[in-house]
Amino acid sequence: MRLYFILVSVLILLSGCDAFTPKGESHKEVKWLNYAIKDAFAMQYPSYLSKDDSLSPKATMAFCDKTKGVFCMVIYESRDTLAFSGYDSVSLSDYIGLLKQNEDSGLKLKLLSEKKAKVNGLNAVDYFIENDLTAENNGIPMSSLLKKVVIEGDKGFFQIYVWCVSEDFEYYKNDFNKMISSFREI
Numbered sequence: 001m002r003l004y005f006i007l008v009s010v011l012i013l014l015s016g017c018d019a020f021t022p023k024g025e026s027h028k029e030v031k032w033l034n035y036a037i038k039d040a041f042a043m044q045y046p047s048y049l050s051k052d053d054s055l056s057p058k059a060t061m062a063f064c065d066k067t068k069g070v071f072c073m074v075i076y077e078s079r080d081t082l083a084f085s086g087y088d089s090v091s092l093s094d095y096i097g098l099l100k101q102n103e104d105s106g107l108k109l110k111l112l113s114e115k116k117a118k119v120n121g122l123n124a125v126d127y128f129i130e131n132d133l134t135a136e137n138n139g140i141p142m143s144s145l146l147k148k149v150v151i152e153g154d155k156g157f158f159q160i161y162v163w164c165v166s167e168d169f170e171y172y173k174n175d176f177n178k179m180i181s182s183f184r185e186i
Helices: 003-015 079-084 093-102 165-179
Strands: 032-037 041-046 063-067 068-077 109-119 120-133 143-152 157-166
Touching: 003 032, 003 143, 032 063, 041 068, 041 165, 063 120, 068 079, 079 157, 093 120, 093 143, 109 143, 157 165
Parallel strands: none
Antiparallel strands: 032 041, 063 068, 068 157, 109 120, 120 143, 143 157
C-alpha cells in the first residue's frame, strides 16, 4: 500500500523534463474515450492520454501524456482482497486510515483541501494535494498538483489520481473533473 511511493516515482518523471506546457488539442477538440475493467469500474478519459502500465504496478488503470506532463491512475482494491488481508468489514473512513498508515513520510506533500464527496452516488473523499518536487528537480523550484479521490463502492475501494505540474493544473482541471465524474462501479 505504498501508494504515495508510487506517486513519487511517477512525479520524478516530471522532474526530468524541462517544462510542460499545455499544447496541441484545444479542449473543444478533445475526444473522450471509454475504459472499463470487467466487474470493477468504467470511466472516460481524454484521447490525448495513452495507456501506460509503467506508472505503477498497483494501478488497475494508468494513462498519461508525458510530453504534456498529465497523468491519471486508478487503483482498485476489492473487499475480497481486504478480507484476505484480515480486514473483513471496512468502511470508507477505515480504508482511508489504512492508506494513511502506509503513506511515505519522505514525501513533501501539502494537503490543500479534504472534503467528503459523492461520485455517481458513491461515498468518496476528495483531496487536493501539492507535491514539492524541488529536490528531485536539481534544486529548481517545481511542484505538482494532485487531485486524489477515494471512493467506496459495493465491491471495493477505488483511488483515482489525476495530476500535472502546478502551473498547468487550471488548464487541465475540467478534464480531471470530467474523468472523475465519469467514474462508475460495474
